Amino acid sequence: MDKLIQLDDALGVIASVNKTSDLSEETFEEINRRLRRVDMIEAAPVVHARWETADEQGYFRKHNHPKSCSACHNKAKAGETRFCPECGAVMDADEVAHAKTP
Numbered sequence: 118m119d120k121l122i123q124l125d126d127a128l129g130v131i132a133s134v135n136k137t138s139d140l141s142e143e144t145f146e147e148i149n150r151r152l153r154r155v156d157m158i159e160a161a162p163v164v165h166a167r168w169e170t171a172d173e174q175g176y177f178r179k180h181n182h183p184k185s186c187s188a189c190h191n192k193a194k195a196g197e198t199r200f201c202p203e204c205g206a207v208m209d210a211d212e213v214a215h216a217k218t219p
Contacts, residue, residue, distance in 0.1 A: 166201060
């Protein structure tokens with residue numbers, strides 16, 4: 118999977134290197150221009166969540182009570198999905214937490 122960086126962060130790193138190196142101002146400006154011409158995508162951080170039952174939220178669980186998204190608390194209908202239809206969170210928080218555990 119590709120890793121993304123923010124353009125302003127990359128330019129900031131280059132600017133800090135430029136202050137402590139022998140890069141000419143022309144070279145620095147050329148790097149800056151080339152980075153700004155690279156094809157870019159718009160991306161948002163991935164939110165990891167899970168479906169919670171009413172009991173997990175501290176409510177009395179009723180028969181067929183819908184579950185809700187742990188990120189936005191949107192109520193889900195029967196047949197939970199892999200993504201929250203309200204906020205777009207990926208319902209894999211338990212898997213992600215397990216994968217990070219050594």
